[in-house]
Amino acid sequence: MKLIIHTVLAATLALASIASGAQGTGPSDPQIAAIVVTANQVDIDAGKLAETRTESKDVKAFAQRMVTDHTGVNKAATDLVKKLNVTPEDNPTSQNIKQGGDQNIAKLKTLSGASFDKAYIDHEVTYHENVIDALDKTLIPSAKNEQLKALLVKVRPAFVAHLCVEETAQCLSIPExxxxxxxxxxxxxxxxxxxxxxxxxxxxxxxFGGAQCDRIVASVLAKISGGAS
Missing domain, CATH: 1.20.5 (Single alpha-helices involved in coiled-coils or other helix-helix interfaces)
Incomplete structure (x- = not known):
């Protein structure tokens, strides 16, 4: 379990390095594109592993949702950078995120049963918290292209929704x-x-006044008819 904790901290530090970069010039749009794609791919890879390793139908369903949602985000990001003629630029942050993701996969593969499920969910909670923090403090503010910024703003609620379910389940010790x-x-x-x-x-x-309303209407019509004659 200590190894899993170290892996979570590694991923946290990788995402935190984005925020520290914001104190300077912040990441460029090509670097942001690489960070977004890498961060999503890390969650996709973990979700695919959980689909095959977990014995819980609830964790399996959650992992499938993670794979589906983050694959959708990556497709949208990839389509946009192609449209904008932007080539994602690998950078220390994206490299650290990938390294942390690889370490997480390696450690999860050593676990099974309830231990696997807990480690996977705990990592997801921490990871999503830091992704949201990076989006709010660095990625969205640093994005220069308005379409890229709009995409980041659009996908943010999905990360928040994932975190709400994960945190609630984690706190109450009930299935997601x-x-x-x-x-x-x-x-x-x-x-x-x-x-x-x-x-x-x-x-x-x-x-509706019923009969009273009918009498009023009849009276008005009678007056109109009388006036017309």
Whole structure:
């Protein structure tokens, strides 16, 4: 377990080095592109390993989601840099992130069962926290191209959503699938409650008078007809 902790710290330091660079000139757009692609690939690789190693259907489902979501982010980033004619530039930060990812994979391969699941999830929580921190403090502020900046802003909520599920499951010691189902059930209950409240409000505001309304309409029409004659 100490080895896993050291690996998490290595990844943390790699991402933290982005922030330290921001005190100077910050990374260039080509360097940001390389950092984004590398950071996503690290999570994709860990997710693919978890898919084949975990014995938990919940961890497997989570790992599959990580692979799908981060593959989508990488495709969007790759398509954009091609469109902009930007070649991702390897740099010390992207190299350190890759090295930390490789070390994490190597250590995870020595684990199995509940130990594997805990190490994988713990690493995911720490990793996502630092990716979000790097996005907010360095990558988004440093991006010069508006389309690249917009992409970083667009993908940020996905990292936050991943972290919310991971952290909740980690704190409560329950499967992530349970967290997602409870979130879904809570949203459904909230929708139903709001729908009922709005329905009652509309009835109070626009209550139909029934026979009284009919009499008013008939009276108005009679006056109009009388005036026309």
């Amino acid at each position: 699938a349970t967290v997602r189902s409870r979130h879904f059930r809570a949203r459904s209950m909230l929708r139903e409650s709001l729908a009922q409240a709005l329905d009652l409000a509309e009835r109070d505001a626009f209550e």
